[in-house]
Amino acid sequence: MKSMMKVLSRYVLSAAAVAVLLLVINFAVLTIWLFTEKNDKNYYSIRQTADQLTFTKEGYELTGSGRDQLERNNQWAMLLDPAGEVIWNYKLPADVPKSYSISDVAGFSRWYLKDYPVSVWRYDDGLLVVGSPKDTMWKLGIMIPQKSMDNLKFWIPLFLILNTITAIFFALMLGLRLFRSLKRISNGIQDMAEKRPVSLPINGVLGDLAAGINKASSQLILQETALNKRDSARTTWIAGISHDIRTPLAVAMGYASQLEEDEGLMKEQKDLAGIVRRQCQRIKDLVSDLNLASKLEYEMQPLRKEQASLAPLIRSVAADMINDHISEQYTLEVSVSDNAQNGQLLGDKQLLKRAVSNLILNSIKHNPEGCDIKIELSKDGENFILSVADNGTGFPKEVLERLNELKEDVDHKEGVDYKEGVDYKADVDHKADVDHEKGTETDALKEQNNHGLGLTIVCQIIKAHNGSTHFTNLTGGGCQVICYLPALNS
Amino acid sequence: MIDIYDCKLLLVDDEPELRRMVITILKQSGFKKIISAGNCSEARSLFDLEKPDVVILDVSLPDGDGFSLMRDFRASSSVPVLFLSARDEDEDRLLGLGLGADDYMTKPFLPRELVLRLHAILNRTYFPAVLSQKSKPVFFLGDIKVDLNSCEVTSQKGNATLTAKEFSLLEKLFENREKIVTGDSLCMAVWGDSLYGYENTLMVHIRRLREKIEPIPSSPQYLTTVRGLGYKLTGVTVL
Numbered sequence: 115m116k117s118m119m120k121v122l123s124r125y126v127l128s129a130a131a132v133a134v135l136l137l138v139i140n141f142a143v144l145t146i147w148l149f150t151e152k153n154d155k156n157y158y159s160i161r162q163t164a165d166q167l168t169f170t171k172e173g174y175e176l177t178g179s180g181r182d183q184l185e186r187n188n189q190w191a192m193l194l195d196p197a198g199e200v201i202w203n204y205k206l207p208a209d210v211p212k213s214y215s216i217s218d219v220a221g222f223s224r225w226y227l228k229d230y231p232v233s234v235w236r237y238d239d240g241l242l243v244v245g246s247p248k249d250t251m252w253k254l255g256i257m258i259p260q261k262s263m264d265n266l267k268f269w270i271p272l273f274l275i276l277n278t279i280t281a282i283f284f285a286l287m288l289g290l291r292l293f294r295s296l297k298r299i300s301n302g303i304q305d306m307a308e309k310r311p312v313s314l315p316i317n318g319v320l321g322d323l324a325a326g327i328n329k330a331s332s333q334l335i336l337q338e339t340a341l342n343k344r345d346s347a348r349t350t351w352i353a354g355i356s357h358d359i360r361t362p363l364a365v366a367m368g369y370a371s372q373l374e375e376d377e378g379l380m381k382e383q384k385d386l387a388g389i390v391r392r393q394c395q396r397i398k399d400l401v402s403d404l405n406l407a408s409k410l411e412y413e414m415q416p417l418r419k420e421q422a423s424l425a426p427l428i429r430s431v432a433a434d435m436i437n438d439h440i441s442e443q444y445t446l447e448v449s450v451s452d453n454a455q456n457g458q459l460l461g462d463k464q465l466l467k468r469a470v471s472n473l474i475l476n477s478i479k480h481n482p483e484g485c486d487i488k489i490e491l492s493k494d495g496e497n498f499i500l501s502v503a504d505n506g507t508g509f510p511k512e513v514l515e516r517l518n519e520l521k522e523d524v525d526h527k528e529g530v531d532y533k534e535g536v537d538y539k540a541d542v543d544h545k546a547d548v549d550h551e552k553g554t555e556t557d558a559l560k561e562q563n564n565h566g567l568g569l570t571i572v573c574q575i576i577k578a579h580n581g582s583t584h585f586t587n588l589t590g591g592g593c594q595v596i597c598y599l600p601a602l603n604s
Numbered sequence: 605m606i607d608i609y610d611c612k613l614l615l616v617d618d619e620p621e622l623r624r625m626v627i628t629i630l631k632q633s634g635f636k637k638i639i640s641a642g643n644c645s646e647a648r649s650l651f652d653l654e655k656p657d658v659v660i661l662d663v664s665l666p667d668g669d670g671f672s673l674m675r676d677f678r679a680s681s682s683v684p685v686l687f688l689s690a691r692d693e694d695e696d697r698l699l700g701l702g703l704g705a706d707d708y709m710t711k712p713f714l715p716r717e718l719v720l721r722l723h724a725i726l727n728r729t730y731f732p733a734v735l736s737q738k739s740k741p742v743f744f745l746g747d748i749k750v751d752l753n754s755c756e757v758t759s760q761k762g763n764a765t766l767t768a769k770e771f772s773l774l775e776k777l778f779e780n781r782e783k784i785v786t787g788d789s790l791c792m793a794v795w796g797d798s799l800y801g802y803e804n805t806l807m808v809h810i811r812r813l814r815e816k817i818e819p820i821p822s823s824p825q826y827l828t829t830v831r832g833l834g835y836k837l838t839g840v841t842v843l
Contacts, residue, residue, distance in 0.1 A: 357664075360690035361619045364712035368625040371715045372632070398712050402692055416695070426788035433784040433833050448832040456801075464694075 118300050122293045129285030134278050160235045160244050163191065167202075167242065174202035187246065190230075194219070194241045201240065210245070224255050295320045299327060306331040309338055345412040356405040360398070367394035403567040406468075410574035417462045417578055421602065424459055424466070424498055425450045428491055431470045443484025446474065451492035458602045459498060461579050469575040472568040473502040473595050481506030485592065497581075498601050503594035508587040517585040520573060572597075608726040614656035615640040616647040616673065617688065618666050622711075626660070626688075629715040630722075644668035651677055658726060661705075663689035663696060671703055678704065684729045686721065688713070741778060744841040745817055745826040750774065757816045764816040769794050769809050774817070777827065777837035786834040810835060 166180025174193060176184070184191055184204060192203035198214040200206070209228050211218075219241065221227075223234045227243070231251035235242045262269075295318050302312045302324065312331035314324035373379060373387035409415035432448045440446060470489070477487045485506035492499045509517065569585075572595070576583045581599040588594050613635055617623050623640045630638055639654055641647035644667045651659070659677060661670040674685050684706040689696060692710040700708045706725045709718060740752035748759040752775060755766040766774060776793040777785055791802045794809070810829075814821040826839050 356692075357690045360692075360711040361622055364690075365619070365621045365625045367712040368622075368629060368715050372629060375716070394712055405692075418694075423788075426786065429786040429788055429833050433786045433830075436830070436833070437780075437783040450832075 118293065118297055121296070122289050125292075126282055126285045126289045129289070130278055130282040133281030133285070134274065137274070137277055160233045160242065163244055164235045164237050164242050167191075167193070167237065176204055184244070189244055189246050191242065191244045193237060194243065196239050207245075225253060292319075299323055302327045302331070306334060309334065311335055346414065349408050349412050349414045352408040353405055356401040359401055363394050363397055363401075367391055367398075370394060400567075403571060407567045407571050407574060410571065410578060413578075415465075415578070417465070419460045419462055419579075421458050422461050422463050422466070424457060424461075424500070424599070424601075425455050425491055427463060427466055428470055428489060428500070431467050431474070432489060435471060435474050440478065441484075444478055444481075445486045446489070447487070448489045449491075451490075454491045454493040454498060457493050457498060459579070459599055460602055461599070462575075465575045465578070469572045469597070470500070470502070472572050476568055476595075477502065477504040477506060477593075493601060496600055496603075498597075498599040500597040500599065501594055503588060503592060505588075505590070505592040508591060508593040509585060514585060514587060517569060520570060569595075608723060608730065609634045609636060611635070611657035611726055611730065612637040612639070612654060613722075614647065614650060614654065614659045616642075616644075616659065616665065616670070617662040618642050618664075619662075626715075626718070629719065633715075633719045635722075642666075644673050647673060648676065655681075656683065657730065658722065659683055659685045660722075661685055661687050663687060663691055663700070671699060674700075674703060674705060684725045686725060688718070740775075741842060743778065745839060746819065748817055748819070748826075750778075750817060752778070759817075759819075766813075766816065770813045770816070773809060773813055774837075777835060778840065781837045781840045784830045784833050784836050788834075790834060 163176070163180050163183065166178060167174055167176050169175075176191065181204075183189075190203070190205040190207060190210075192200045192206050192210070194214060195201045198216070198219065200212045206212075207228075207230070210230070211228075214222075219234075222232055222243070226232070227245060229248045230245040231248075231253050232243050232245040235244075298314055299320055302314045305312045306327060312328055314328055316322075316325040316328070318324075370387045370391035374384050374391055376384065376387075379387070406415065428450070429448055432446050436446055474487060474489070477485060481504060483506075485504040487502065487504045490499075490501045490503075573583045576597045576599065579599055581597055584596045584598075586594050586596070613630060615623055615626055615630075615638060617626070617640070620642065623642070627638050627640060639650055639656065641650050644665050647659075647665075650656075659674070661674060663670040665673070670687060670689070674687075677683055677685065685704075687700045687705050687708040688711065689700070689708065690711045691697075697708045697710075706729075707721050709721065742749070742751045742753070744750070748757060750757050752771065755771050757764045757766060772794045773790060776790055787803065787806055791797055791806055794806075795802055810827065811821070814824050814827055818824050818826060826837060828836050828838060830836055
């Protein structure tokens with residue numbers, strides 16, 4: 115709407131400017147024309163005629179160019195003496211008298227002489243009269259009060275201003291008409307941008323435009339519906355699979371767990387059952403990750419956003435992590451800057467916890483030899499800065515590239531197809547107590563590790579909170595993930 | 605009914621393999637009377653006939669859903685219900701619990717967890733007296749005896765009484781012994797507010813508590829600080 119008002123005001127102003135400019139140009143042209151007309155070579159002033167009239171021994175004589183001039187313009191001429199008698203003439207028409215009284219002279223010098231437009235010029239003590247053919251000239255006597263002429267410097271600007279105002283008024287009236295129809299179109303485009311159905315009336319000047327917009331809008335909506343349908347079909351499909359897989363998995367996990375606790379079995383057999391059980395748990399985690407990732411990707415995950423304090427949330431994740439999962443070779447340190455202690459944000463606590471724990475688990479999993487994990491939370495004005503860093507092996511180069519691609523993918527809401535992620539706690543906390551599975555499993559693990567969705571989910575969760583995620587390797591070794599999350603104004 | 609193992613269990617799930625597995629687990633853990641159904645109508649008739657003491661319900665069933673089945677059961681009795689569902693959506697979980705289910709577990713699950721949750725439900729429902737008799741714990745930190753009933757700490761140095769705040773702190777730490785308890789949750793337990801602003805107050809109370817329960821309060825041995833996170837109560841011997 116703002117832009118439309120701008121368009122309208124610009125339109126009105128320029129229309130008014132054009133009108134006034136035209137007025138000024140017209141005046142100028144008129145003045146110039148009148149001026150040049152007077153100076154026209156064809157226009158021979160009576161004064162020049164008078165100059166050409168000379169008194170010789172034979173009487174008065176009109177010489178050279180003066181005569182030509184009269185000839186060419188079909189004019190006639192006469193010279194009156196002080197008594198009003200014609201003492202010389204040139205082609206004097208027959209209906210023109212030869213003698214004049216003072217009142218006659220006063221009459222024709224101002225108006226016409228027998229309908230001939232005449233001009234007069236004082237010649238010695240007589241009067242030279244030059245007459246043009248009838249109906250070739252207008253004679254106007256102009257008398258303007260001195261006061262009016264004095265006021266001209268006031269009237270001209272006023273005239274211009276009044277003209278400008280009138281021009282603006284008309285431009286505004288016409289503009290408003292156009293504006294009204296444009297406004298409909300503009301609203302239509304806005305609706306289209308927001309994916310609302312648009313149906314504009316297609317009459318009027320802008321009918322074609324409106325029809326085009328209607329059509330584009332219905333096309334857009336069709337596409338949007340098709341896309342949504344596809345997205346929701348995909349998400350439903352994944353949700354369905356993750357649902358269907360759970361029951362058979364429950365059976366497998368149940369029996370494996372039974373065997374693991376069966377006192378009648380040998381330790382090795384029980385260990386094998388334990389592996390089955392843990393792998394089942396991993397499938398379960400992978401499936402729920404896949405489900406969550408697909409829902410976040412297509413915005414089907416309901417976000418339960420509420421006012422939440424980030425600092426306690428991070429501390430509780432870290433404490434849970436230390437309490438439950440971490441073995442001796444890992445250290446976990448949390449530091450929160452003073453200005454972030456009390457800061458709040460609008461977020462889904464469960465998802466945010468998930469993001470933080472995924473980041474910690476990622477560091478743990480990629481550094482089986484152990485590492486020091488540092489979580490730092492600070493705040494710069496409007497954003498929380500959450501950094502999770504370790505001093506471990508860091509991201510391999512190609513993984514880092516993929517992660518940053520992924521970040522862009524998530525940022526642009528495109529498909530995610532990458533291989534990197536976290537592994538699950540089941541393998542971390544039980545790694546130590548089962549010796550012989552190490553040989554068989556760690557190699558396989560390395561393969562599988564790169565197929566998790568942990569960091570994808572981190573990116574998606576941060577994105578869902580209007581934040582951004584950045585992956586870097588630290589120069590001294592290790593990696594750092596920085597998440598920016600918009601804070602609530604306190 | 606002498607103990608919870610005398611309770612009659614009704615298991616409703618459309619997957620025969622899963623039914624077999626759950627029945628095996630429950631039998632092994634000591635439950636004697638387990639009946640099962642594969643769909644809603646079967647479950648309804650069994651319910652009316654056998655009057656089970658607890659129902660384990662799947663949410664999606666071939667001829668209906670577990671939620672409405674539970675509503676039907678609850679119309680005529682107050683039988684406890686545990687959902688065992690393949691749906692892990694928070695909505696379903698909240699719907700189930702909101703309708704008055706006693707618990708909600710998602711598949712796949714650990715058998716032991718199912719058994720433990722079942723125990724909790726049955727104890728709560730049929731043997732509440734046992735629970736209510738339960739007194740506050742009495743425990744030892746080395747030679748130091750802490751009685752949370754009388755709020756008394758007995759050591760070689762003599763007797764000390766815990767203040768209300770110290771009691772709340774120690775109770776929270778004891779409930780989560782051997783685990784880190786964040787400063788936030790301690791403050792929440794004691795003052796009903798989060799850490800920020802209470803940091804120093806919390807430290808003062810912890811110091812006073814240490815004077816009572818630590819042999820050498822300046823180098824704490826049982827109530828340790830976890831930098832940046834909170835505190836931890838270790839070396840607890842429960843009487």
